[in-house]
Amino acid sequence: MAVLLGLLTAALAGLALLALLLAPPFLWDDLMAFVSMARSALRCRRRFARRPPETLLDVFLLHARRRPQQPLLRFQDELYTYEDVDLRSNRAAWVLQRHLRLSPGVTVAVFLPNSPTYVWTWLALAKLGCVMACVNTNARGQALRHALEAAGATLLLTSHELQGAVEEVLPGLHSSGVRVFYLSPSSPTSGVPALLPDIEAAPADPVPAQYRAGTTATSKAMYIYTSGTTGLPKAAVVTELKLMMAASLARLCGLRRDDIVYTTLPLYHSAGLLVGIGGCLDVGATCVLRSKFSASQFWADCRKYNITVIQYVGELMRYLCNTPPRPDDREHGVRLALGNGMKAEVWKEFLRRFGPVAIWEFYGATEGNAGFINYTGKVGAVGRSNVFLKPFAPFELIKYDVAADEPVRDERGLCIPVGPGETGLLVVKITQNTPFHGYAGDAAKTEKKVLRDVLAKGDAFFNSGDLLMMDRQRFLYFQDRVGDTFRWKGENVATTEVEATLAAVGFIQEVNVYGVAVPGCEGRCGMAAVRLKDGATFDGDTLFAFTQDTLPTYAAPRFIRVQDALEITGTFKQCKSNLVREGFDPQLVQDPLFFRDNSQRSYVPLTQATFDAIQAMRLSL
Numbered sequence: 001m002a003v004l005l006g007l008l009t010a011a012l013a014g015l016a017l018l019a020l021l022l023a024p025p026f027l028w029d030d031l032m033a034f035v036s037m038a039r040s041a042l043r044c045r046r047r048f049a050r051r052p053p054e055t056l057l058d059v060f061l062l063h064a065r066r067r068p069q070q071p072l073l074r075f076q077d078e079l080y081t082y083e084d085v086d087l088r089s090n091r092a093a094w095v096l097q098r099h100l101r102l103s104p105g106v107t108v109a110v111f112l113p114n115s116p117t118y119v120w121t122w123l124a125l126a127k128l129g130c131v132m133a134c135v136n137t138n139a140r141g142q143a144l145r146h147a148l149e150a151a152g153a154t155l156l157l158t159s160h161e162l163q164g165a166v167e168e169v170l171p172g173l174h175s176s177g178v179r180v181f182y183l184s185p186s187s188p189t190s191g192v193p194a195l196l197p198d199i200e201a202a203p204a205d206p207v208p209a210q211y212r213a214g215t216t217a218t219s220k221a222m223y224i225y226t227s228g229t230t231g232l233p234k235a236a237v238v239t240e241l242k243l244m245m246a247a248s249l250a251r252l253c254g255l256r257r258d259d260i261v262y263t264t265l266p267l268y269h270s271a272g273l274l275v276g277i278g279g280c281l282d283v284g285a286t287c288v289l290r291s292k293f294s295a296s297q298f299w300a301d302c303r304k305y306n307i308t309v310i311q312y313v314g315e316l317m318r319y320l321c322n323t324p325p326r327p328d329d330r331e332h333g334v335r336l337a338l339g340n341g342m343k344a345e346v347w348k349e350f351l352r353r354f355g356p357v358a359i360w361e362f363y364g365a366t367e368g369n370a371g372f373i374n375y376t377g378k379v380g381a382v383g384r385s386n387v388f389l390k391p392f393a394p395f396e397l398i399k400y401d402v403a404a405d406e407p408v409r410d411e412r413g414l415c416i417p418v419g420p421g422e423t424g425l426l427v428v429k430i431t432q433n434t435p436f437h438g439y440a441g442d443a444a445k446t447e448k449k450v451l452r453d454v455l456a457k458g459d460a461f462f463n464s465g466d467l468l469m470m471d472r473q474r475f476l477y478f479q480d481r482v483g484d485t486f487r488w489k490g491e492n493v494a495t496t497e498v499e500a501t502l503a504a505v506g507f508i509q510e511v512n513v514y515g516v517a518v519p520g521c522e523g524r525c526g527m528a529a530v531r532l533k534d535g536a537t538f539d540g541d542t543l544f545a546f547t548q549d550t551l552p553t554y555a556a557p558r559f560i561r562v563q564d565a566l567e568i569t570g571t572f573k574q575c576k577s578n579l580v581r582e583g584f585d586p587q588l589v590q591d592p593l594f595f596r597d598n599s600q601r602s603y604v605p606l607t608q609a610t611f612d613a614i615q616a617m618r619l620s621l
Ligand SMILES: *[C@@H]1O[C@H](CO)[C@@H](O)[C@H](O)[C@H]1NC(C)=O
Pocket: 304, 305, 306
């Protein structure tokens, strides 16, 4: 009997081992990721199931009660504890409520640079049950007015740092009934009162909870503007539940209460405000804010403030890697980096220079209805198609016609999923679990992001606008944004790919690749705007030889424009539209222009004669 039992046990153990060996790779990782994500999502939903529901504001208030002296914000030499921010937001809430007669549900636009004011204003508005519209501080003129209109905001809170931008649109705002206030000690502009003196004199006790008694999981918490590839920014709706989920992303990546997070990203975007500040409010951690990213100050700040967690976008990491090496490069306490858009080559260089930092790359859009987190050790992947998660967030990669700029459809009118290794457009099914809340005041733009009849007649998917590729092991790789590719000589050129290649050229500091129209040619011809390294000179022969070796002929830029500085947006994304418009006309472009001359095997200065020959189609490209 005992022998039989022994044999049976051995057989079972052998079978278990066999099952483990035969299990698809990464099954364990997938399961663990599923468990922690599901736990996080349930936690968020449970909070809203309570009566009254528990919002991110309530979580903050809990921390403020339990550990009032815990630092929440550091900014320059200022320090604000949880209690400080709580009391300050109470004072602001009283002033906003009494002077401005704010009622619950009203939308208030904030047009503020990164500072503690942003955070206590946010919490004050949340305490009043108001919706905050986070206007991009780079918005000017028409774009600024449009931002307010889209969100339906009739009140603008700003600060004296943005005086010029505010005064420019003030007559228009006043005539359309928008009231404007500075959250500053005094006002430099007539007709725009400063509220800070009133706020400082206001009572610090909490405003009645009844103001936000109507808040539920689906209430609008804020609007965050997303910079579309074309047209004016769109105001994406962020509900209370979405806010909570975004804030819990940091915890999911390992953020702890004793962490000190360094945020240099603008607070008008979701990464800085929801993941960074929101993440700290969720776990009770400290955030060090900086008004603007500075590559030269980055590590000095990390040492000064004992930073343990940093937030990035890919370009920011590239800038850090481009700084001259220093002996103290690895002297810092940063253990975790959260962000998105990092290229594999930058990631390798970053770790080589700055030491072991756990990098959590995530993929997602502010208005998107699902995202991915890189939870395995796969370099370059944005995440995985997780068999356990997929039923909850069904997504597809579908065939996309880059030239026509639309999905390919079969004879039944349905979209066609791509196979492993093929690039396709990411679309995520719109369901109760993965809702798409759209853009404020713009049904047409909302509808444009919804793709219908994808797998079956009548279904609806969120169109991410991103091209991804999934390999056989189901790792997902970001390939391009739709629109960041152009066609030349019948081939698709991915601008990001050419950029990554050219970035390796010795004298090039930064590069921005785009396509320009050429008379008599299909598609667009490759052009690169480059910034040279300090003290370096442009070397046409070297660049020709390098591109010859590293890029397909169709992908090597025909034109080069040397700029002193590349134009970037507030989130370090490069601006292409102006460059595309100006093209390679030497009369229009004041910067030095170069032309790829195959006969001379070099990039030579672009003369007026060459330009004229191309325009007249005498010189074929
Ligand atoms: C950083 O840590 C050191 C050593 O623990 C401490 O002396 C210093 O005060 C800390 N700095 C800040 C800004 O908290």
